[in-house]
Amino acid sequence: MKRKIVFIMNPISGTTSKVGIPELIDRTLDKEKFDYEIYMTERPGHASEIAIEAKNAGVDIVVAVGGDGTVNEVARSIVHSHTALGIIPCGSGNGLARHLMIPMNLRKAIEIINVCEIHALDFGIVCGHPFFCTCGMGFDAFVSQKFAEAGKRGPITYVQKVLEEGVRYKPETYELQDENGTNRYKAFLISCANASQYGNNAYIAPQASMRDGLMDVIIMEPFDILEAPQISIDMFNKTLDKSSKIKTFKCKKLHIHRKSPGVIHYDGDPVMAGEDVDIEIQEKGIYMIVNPDANKRLRRPNVLQSAAADLFNEINVVRSDISKQGRHIIALSKVLQRKLNL
Known part of the structure; x- marks a missing residue:
């Protein structure tokens, strides 16, 4: 049939x-x-x-x-x-x-x-809104709002908004409660990732999986304008989790308290939310068609020839992305530095 x-x-x-x-x-x-x-x-x-x-x-x-x-x-x-x-x-x-x-x-x-290879995968819910890649608050959501208002799409517009708005954005203090306890952080942004990236190969959570029943929580500490280009390049290079400005952990449920209501985003769509934000993962809650070749790579990591070919292709993709994005990031940063007399 x-x-x-x-x-x-x-x-x-x-x-x-x-x-x-x-x-x-x-x-x-x-x-x-x-x-x-x-x-x-x-x-x-x-x-x-x-x-x-x-x-x-x-x-x-x-x-x-x-x-x-x-x-x-x-x-x-x-x-x-x-x-x-x-x-x-x-x-x-x-x-x-x-x-x-x-x-x-x-x-x-x-x-x-x-x-038509179909797997049951995880998805997340934030304040009642389902998300499949990421949700977040702080600068993460602030830029999503500015990006939505920009009219023009694409990675360069996103990077431009990051650099333009980052100069003026003030970090906030958040209280995070998960299964292991409560901690307070002063953060530039907090992102909760079910999948690894925002899009355009910008990896906010390089280790995130849609198969583990957990979200990756990324806390980005405040940084100055001179550090922004490297953080952005780390994102495109899948090494953001190695940055000294990043703290990360995994959990199934998360409660975040902040001082006042504000914008959050789910999969890049901005929406207003209150002081208290609840996020959770729904394990294996949606069926999706997946790439069977990507699947085989995950199941058979010891097949060296296949892994080497995949790695070579990935390196070429990442190299191309870094080259294109890095040039624009650094150029925009220099413009901002001159405007600020840095």
Whole structure:
């Protein structure tokens, strides 16, 4: 029996046209395995409506065709159900797709759907909002708000906002309570990660896993403008957890108290929240289509030839990202330093 798939496409996510995607799906999807329909979203929240209808109709797979916002909207509508999430990444960050090693090449992403390897993975909840990559507060959320207001997408816009706003942002003091007790921190930002990155290969939690039933909590201590470029480069180099400005631990549930209400974010979407913020992980709460090759790499770390090839590819990707992002980070930092007479 064929599986039923519903593709939910956000025509305005990301920075590229999606005009040719329906034809690409028709040409690439294995029609001996699947019957499919494609729906275009028309307004905020429409992706969620379509996903809920598909889930209630017993559709096997719902595929989010868009960026992290579309992915979150679709995914949160099918948690704790037998309907699986697929992703064709078309956004500006594509954090969840990158963590799952879903190819950025659209044809290859559809081929991953054809293989249809489905796993039960974790997701998080912050103040009642499901998230699948990260949630956070402090500068983390402040920049998400500024980024959402910027209109222009992409990694350079994000880095620009980090450097521009970082000069003026004042760290706060937070009280964190988990299963092991309560601690107070003065922090530039606090991020709770179910997956490893924000998007654009910016790894806030390089060791995070969607399979361990735990979130990685990242506490970034205050730093000055001269340290900002190195912290940003560490993020793209998967070495942020080695920075002296970072404290990190894992937990299943976390309660955070702060002095006043403010903005938080979930998967990059900013929202206002109160002084008290509760975050928890829902273990194996959502089914997702994963990259089977990435899976094999995790299961067979001693296959040296495969590991070496994967490592070589990863080094090339990281080298390219660092080269591109680092040049812009350092250039922007120098401009800010001159303006501040540093």
